[in-house]
Amino acid sequence: MKEYLYSLYKQAAKNLSYLNDISITFDVPKLESHGDLSSNAAMLLPKMLKRKPVEIAGEILSALQIDPDVIEKTEIAGPGFINFFFTKKFIAKIIMEVLSDEKGFGKTQKYAGKKANVEFVSANPTGPLTVGHGRNAVFGDTIANLLEWVGYDVDREYYFNNAGRQMRVLGDSVRLRYLELLDQKVEFPADYYQGEYIKEIARNLFDEFGEKLFDQPAEGIFKQRAESEIFKDIKRSLERLSIIHKIFYNENSLYEENKIKETIESFKSKGLAYDKDGATWLRLTELGNEQDKVIVKSTGEPTYRLPDIAYHVTKFNRGYDLMIDIFGSDHNATYPDVLAGLRALGYDSEKVKVLIHQFVTIMDGGEVVKMSTRKANYITLDQLVDEVGADVVRYFFNMRNITTHMNFDLYLAKKQSDENPVFYLQYAHARICSILKMIEKENLNASVENLSLLTANEEVQLLKKLHQFKDEVLLSAETFETHRICSYLEELAAAFHKFYTFCRILGTERKLAEARVALAKATKAVLKNGLTILGVNAPERM
RNA sequence: GCGCCCGUAGCUCAAUUGGAUAGAGCAACAGCCUUCUAAGCUGUAGGUUAGUGGUUCGAUUCCACUCGGGCGUACCA
Incomplete structure (x- = not known):
């Protein structure tokens, strides 16, 4: 239209x-x-x-x-x-467009030929993914889907760091648990990783090596094993939600490839870095930010800012037209420095879109559950998927604007799982599948010969909804807002249910009946495509 | 203190990016199946969009201030 x-x-x-x-x-x-x-x-x-x-x-x-x-x-x-x-005649023609390319309806080529990188999750392998990571993971993957639907060639990327203090503590946590298994007396510090999974990793090491590791340093096999086992779990958790990253980018490679040094040199040669109190500072005040910040500590170790900038430089050099970073709101103070640094190095920071999602407040029966990975007080993403299923998790995290401080009541989620809107959509899809099976038995077909017979109010309403799909996909992709797809699909499903309540197929004159079947079939295709973008299954029966 | 985000029906959230009479789902109430999926449909009720000013043809949306909440504010990431 x-x-x-x-x-x-x-x-x-x-x-x-x-x-x-x-x-x-x-x-x-x-x-x-x-x-x-x-x-x-x-x-x-x-x-x-x-x-x-x-x-x-x-x-x-x-x-x-x-x-x-x-x-x-x-x-x-x-x-x-x-x-x-x-005119109703024009509106009804949308059915032909949908049915001529069911799987592709809604896609556009507006950004064909462009490359995008979506970096998300990016949790260091120090423990299982929590519900908080779930929002990041689901949203990021769905944004990637949306970008693909408007023509981008998209890489999903996971950035991590197995070098810093965090990971040293992790390795030492495993080492101490291992020593406990050898009946050594150990003081397990309160600020070490308390989770059960640490004990499991230690137990596995003990089963494999017996007592041979008792004098090994934390940074060796303990850390390596912790990293590899935890990463395996993280990847498996993500796979349960159909999330697969193409690239795992390790911060270490920035050091190995000398990118960190190169970045410092670039800043220095532009007069934007200086030494003070034994540390190296970035002249951010000159770049329009509030204050200068340290990029290399007096210990010689860079702060996160420097590798983050160097990392984004690699993204630019890898030829992306659009780079998306998805962070939780706890990182909202860090990105202005990184963007300013990139601008200073001559990169177009407009190509980097930082999407900040607010935290998920987990409630259980009205009570707030406070979470901390280190204290092992959290609800894992796996637990959530176990409780409500992958479809509900994906839908739930997609259905709200990421700017909302979302509440997730586990008690309600379990109790009301039948009333979750995702079932409303899936039901509509399953219902149509069932209709299509039924009309086969009745020797009817979907026909686009007499679409102008679709003039009932419920039919026209549904047709108009079909018209909107392509625009919704494009708008959602351009504004980076997945919840629009959910709202749209709920309206589409509602329009279908209304149509189906008032417009019967059996017992209707054949030409009209076959036009209605075509309408149902087109609706099914759009529902399916929308759910596919969200990463939610479209079941044939329920 | 300062920065970012948020405040909309009892609850969870929308609102076409500044548009016409602010909408859905839960929860509540009243109805609709001896033929195609009732996980559905129809109707009722529910609002000073936290507050006060401002900008203009027009504000939930933009600006200023106030109140309330979240996250930050490191030579942690």
Whole structure:
């Protein structure tokens, strides 16, 4: 529908040059009585043209060469909206478009040829993924899906660091647990990793090596084994949610490939780094940030900022047109420094999009569950998937804007799992599958020969929803908002359920019945595509 | 103190990025299956969009301040 209007406006702009001075948009009005699409163009122009909006609207409208087979009615309404009412005949044609390419319907080529990198999860392998990581993981993977749907070639990437203090403590935690198994008296520090999984790793080492490791350092086999076992678990947890990273980028390789040094040298040669109190500082005040920050500590060890900058430089050098970083809100103070650093090195930081999601507050029966990986007080992502299933987890984390401070009540999630909106969508899909099986038995087919018979209100409403899918996908991808897809699918499913309640297939005249089957089939395809973007299954039966 | 995020129906959240009368799902109440999936549909009730100002044709959306909550504010990541 929008494409048609755009072409009309483009044509009209040849005579009305002021149409080129504003960005033309069409919105679906909230009220049906305001038409199928609405343009506010005339209200954007009064100042420039020094004329009344309603008058401008009239001029625009009369310049549009409208095909009465497509648009049956137009009006100028309210303060200057131009409203368009499409013919039912035109609206019904969407079915042909959907059925001609069921799996591809909704995809666009707008960003074809562009490369994107989505970096997400990126938790260091110090323990199992928690529910908090779940939001990051699901959102990141879904953003990657969305970008693919609008044409990007996407790499999913996981950045981690197995070199720092965190990992040393991890290795030593395992070592101490191992020594406990040898009946050694050990003081297990309170700020070490308390989780049961540490004991399991120690137990595995004991089973394999017996007492041979008693004088091994923490940084050797203890750390290595901890890292590899925990990473295995992390990958398995992600796979349960159908999340697979293509690239695991280890911070270590930045040192091995001399990227850290190169980055410092670049800053120094630009006069943006200086030494003070034995440390190296980055002149961030010169780059528009609040204060200078240390990039190399007096111990000679870089702070996270330096490798983060060097890491992003590698992304630029790897040729990405769009780089997405997904962080929890606890990292919100770090990225301005990194972006400023990149700008200083001559990179276009606009290509880096940092998406910050707020924390998930876990509740259990109304009580807040406080979480900490080190204290081993957390609910793991695995536990959550065990409790409610992968589909519910994926849907739940996708259905809310990432800016919301989301509450997740485990008690309610378990209790109300049947009433979760994801089942509403899956049910609609399963219901259609069942219809399609049924019509086979009745010797009916999906037919697009008589789509103009689809004129009942419930049919038209559903058809209009199908029209919106492509726009929703594009908008969701461009705004990096997955929850729009959920809202859209809930509306689509509702429109279908209404249609199916009022419009029967059996016992209806054959031509109409077959047109309705085609409508159901098209709806099924769009539901399936939407769920695919979200990474949620579309079951054939429930 | 300062920075980022948030505050919308009893609860969980939307609102086409500044649009017309703020919408869904739960929860509550009242209805709808002897034929196609009732995990569904129909209806009722529920609001000073935290508050006060401002910007303009028009504000839940933008700006300022106030109140309340989350996360940060390191030579931790």
